[in-house]
Amino acid sequence: MKLSKILPIYKITSKGIVIGDTKATLSVCFRMKMPIVFTQSDSDFQSTIEDFRKFLENLGEEVLIHKQDFYYRELYGLIPDDSKRKTNTEAFFETAYRNHFNERPYLRSESYLYVSKVGNSATIGVTKKYADIDENDWVQNILNSAEILKKSGIVLEPIPVEELLKEGNVFSQYFNFDKENIEQLKDVSFEKNKVYVGGKEVKIYSIEGEKQLPTTNIGYSKNFNALPVSNMFDFAYKLAVPHVVNQYIYVPSQIDMMQKFEQRKADMQSYNFKGSNDEAIQELMVMKQKCEKLACNVAYWHYNIMAFDEDINIIDKECKKAFSDSGFKPKEVSLTRKDLFLAGIPTNGVRLTLEKDKLMAVLLDLEAVAFMNLEQNYEDKNIAVTGTRLCDRIYGIPFSVDVFNEPKKKGWIKNQNTIVLSGSGGGKSFTTNLLLQTDYHQGAHIFCIDASFSYRLPCAMHNGVYLTFDDNNKISFNPFYLNFLKEPVAKDIFTSYQEEEEFDIEKEDNQSNVTRYRSRLEERMNTLMGIIVVMVKGEGETTSRFESTIYRMLLWEYFKDRTIHDRIEGCNFDDFYQFTKDNLERILKEKGVERDFNYRKFLLMLEPFRTGESLGYLLNSDDEKIKNLGDQRFIVIDVSKIRENKLLFSIISVLAMDLYNQKVAKLPLDVTKALVIDEAWQAISSPEMATFMKTQVKLIRKYGGRTVFISQELDDFISSEIIKESIIKNSSIKIFADMGEFKRNFEPIKKVMSISDSNEKKIMSLNMNNREGAFYKEVCICWEQRGQVYAVETPLEMKAIFETDPEEVMKILPQYEKYGVELASQNYADNIRNNIK
Template structure:
């Protein structure tokens, strides 16, 4: 006959007072939520620093304290976060694509429990699961609570000083269940997988451990014989390591996020009186010494005890007891077998022996309840030193995400779960970047254009004005999709601009006059020709007079009407003021500029009547492939690009602007735009500007003085793709980009086949992400020649880019 007991009768928790869990044995527990470092982001040195931080912090705790760290790993599915702004077409399609993607959600809690004076140690035979208790008076001792709270505050401060952890004290609202939220005590007892899961379930220990209909399996590391021969702060992860680099993960990662199923990882460290422990071990050694003559086992145990005591005294080690366990559950018997295999394999990766606990499982489960760690059966723990015990503390969590309104969506490296990364604002608020300069580098075919399309689309959706200088047509699809302005040269539709046009609401100012003067002088003079003061003033007066004439007569502003003004009114004005030809040769000026007048060779170039208001156009692409070797067209175009972006900088105050140069280095290096880029990377951050360059040639990065001295030094955002082709030249690349050894290890682990990218923010925050795209995004961004032509052809056939993408995706799904 199975005897049933009410949970209320045997519950060891007395209550919650002053945000502390109080047990019926007089134990006081302070609880924290812990933010761990993100997985795959720490170096070997980081793991060592984290390990030493735990050791230092635990040593600050008083004797008879129990550290209970509890990591929950629960299967979950992705739900797109709500945003305040309306979502664009590609954002909606992205949400649909990733909806329901499975991943392992991780939450980490830390419970520090102080035992009262005179409390008897826990034991399997005397667990409070099977016996009642009398509440001691010490539970009401305010000094006891105050001293312990101060010790916990110091513990928290030491851990957070490492810069790798963050602890948040849990209050009564977190510890106890609320109307719409399960508290952590009830969550543990019911293995609730959702915050709003309020179904109370039976606990059964008659046929193994069962919570409701779910069978629980418990694997323990509670005996020294089951432990690995060697332990440390880290393991080498072969999947991401190379011949020259060792990629590190936490020592317990195999039983953490890498164990892909619902499970709990409990870690217990019991801090007793160190001197008393050593005295007990000395007595044990003497007892074994007297028995060693009768048994070889006693001889071996004596030697082991002696080594333990020698190390404790010589190295000033802190003796502790420890226990670690992994609990898994399922209501499917077939799945239980699979879970056992997964857990055994995970434990074996730590070089430990997997031991399934059966007889003592209920007592161990009961002691894992928040606030009840002091009742853990110490016969299921083992003696060790604090340094070794801390190796078994979990050290990693999932990638963190910012809000979609502020970030770019990538995917984490473990489960391809979407995460949002703020490249611009958050890093500057945290002080890890000082500018918004961006450098994207990777070998051919690594996915640079797909990545930059995706980043620019996200920035555009967030209100950024994007101006892109491209060679290769990589941004045509995105530009058409968002209704942007695309400039390219075709024989039937040559490229044309109108720098003389002023959008409504924008008046002529000194800056506009100066940019037009620079353009006219560039068209008139060669680079090595000097412009006199008289010529400079004459052109300035000509522009001022021209715009006054426009106001009076209502003429259309363009180069043609300006040229006609020079031939007519301005010629008379020069004659009236007796301006000598040697001071300003108007005839020569008109002769040199005549090819840009209507009916001549470049009559189309500066007389556009469409696409006039470029300052207020938020997405503009200049595709320069067909004119990059044309001395005049390219020079004029680059000057106009400079003038346009400077105008956006000055006039669109408060608006974010992005200037992206994609693989145009050889062309740009032959023009005045090279110096402009040097200026831009140093200056436009003051105007909320984002300068960015993209290159695939290693020599571009290493040999170009402009990139090395101006761009790299002022590009705190580095987006690097697969460098497998550069392995033999990597030392030069590492030196040129200023990459640390940690960055080198992470960068060389990037897998091009998984569309992985390495992002370095200010040399401090480094991660590898996956740039997985929805099919709709892929067709919008594709730079593959055949696919791009097909997308544009479908857009013409179906009437819009959105309809073309839908048709292509439907074809792909049917194939």
């Protein structure tokens, strides 16, 4: 068949309006963007469908909309980012990434909406018919009506006339059943009760009658793996062959429809032999009642699937499975194949209305909209851009997700602080490593306090500093030494302020060195107060406001004395202890509180940290290992071997945070500074640490830092008041990996984490239906109440670096030390592929 004879286009105007030959229609073409699949709640679907019905109603009567979804088979191909130079290691992993994912098949979708004003004429007098219609008014009415859809995440983008006329336009895309920009249209044949486009046979299945609808009650959505999806989800991405889906809704004159109903009712009553038409009469009455009750319009609806580019037997099998899963009764089209194919031409959907009583079902407009696909997969992003590479759940295709910056710009979150939670082996540290790698490559400084042994290999890969604290590696610190207090202007700190004055450590005054120095002194005093609390308080003991005031006053007097008398060079714990022993009783007497504070007991609790005592090495000198951390961009302090020693564990963790404070204070505000605390949060979760953590959170915010807290011990994590107040309330991003072991007792977690019902379903759906033969785990990232699920999958070479299982790490480390990162990870990957243990 010569296509020039069947193209139904009379003219495309300068405004992009398509004037059609069939019934003299005016049509406008839109590219359509919709919410991401698996992200909408039941209430979201209800709002989306009701909003779309309002959109349809606003368009008026004698309007037809044709939604057309193309699902093409693609092979994934990563296009490398050559805009910046890569290190050898970066280039190695980029190659591994391409080798792992390239040529992975998936269905890529494109969605269009054609809105047509239906005329009453046939194919003559087209220009006369619309001589009195203002094109601008018609287009503007559609655009104004489309504003309703935006709050539901549906965006209609008008296709300009230039795009409608160029190669690869929607018309040639349909005729060729191909996404390529092919100028020559393929031949179409309708011989032998079949449809051929070029050399491809196209199988058409349709839903065009009420008797094909599911017998169960249909809602706004259905469930797939406990998650709400479109009622037509089975005919979208789940249909595993290339296909085109055509969905039509025609809203006729409602007066004419009601008259048609009455006439049909009268006819059936006249020939109602022995009640043979009672059921049909009842259905008409129910339809009218539903229209009135729900304030809906009556509409004609048609749905068809055109499957191609696959073995016919596979198409039959997959389409029948889709119909079976959906509950719709299948109908393979043969006699009306030409009508349906021609009606599928963009802007020619009105052709269906010529045979609407045979090819279209009569439904409420609300029901018709509920039988539309109103969701899409993540957009293709095969070019390496800013963000972390995560994968979609359906095909495992990677794309770039900006977890931190874009959500902040969009107003989804108030801060970039993050909590990562899962059960044991759920993938939390693996996911964190992937996020940190992205941050590092984008110039971030990473500082990890790790009690889980999860960052040894990534630190090695980035040539970072890895400090292990155990009996054989005793790191020493001197938090009492403040070099800036040797400056002459530092003396003004103690003449301009009194220790009782409130001081906001987030305040910054670039004009005053005194103010800046006072701020830095307050920061260090907060650290030292945290250390003193750990020294003198037992587990579960709280620190009173009175005691905090004493500690603060003591520290203030100590630094005041050493600064004014130029004795800063000798500051360390021994010096502080001696000052306390010599002056604390006098200070208490001056304040009249010597009977309210047991200073002898206080000194006794401090004594183990003096030189010569059991912990005397800890606070009296800066270790050479920590003197040059300023320029290092990846630092890990491993405290996993001292977790059982609560005293040491807490002090080292507080000192590590102080190192982070010192480091980030020197960095520009626009540089990302991540403080990662993996299981080490236990060191600061006790009640006595409340004051320290409250101030620490302010410090991190002041310097533009970002915290990442990671835990698998959720019961302890959420039961700590300090964690709830200082960490959970100040973290806008919550990442959930596998939470299977908490399913039976999720309610407490849900309450503390402020998880919505919708996000709970997403979290509970993780890893329920993973693709066969693929090794990955899923995570749900919640930006406040916006939650999306992604697959976390990397090549095996990268898995070698992110591995957190201690046994596996110990296999890889000797390889790394002998051969380096690249060869060690390559050997590890090859061993897995070859099943060598």
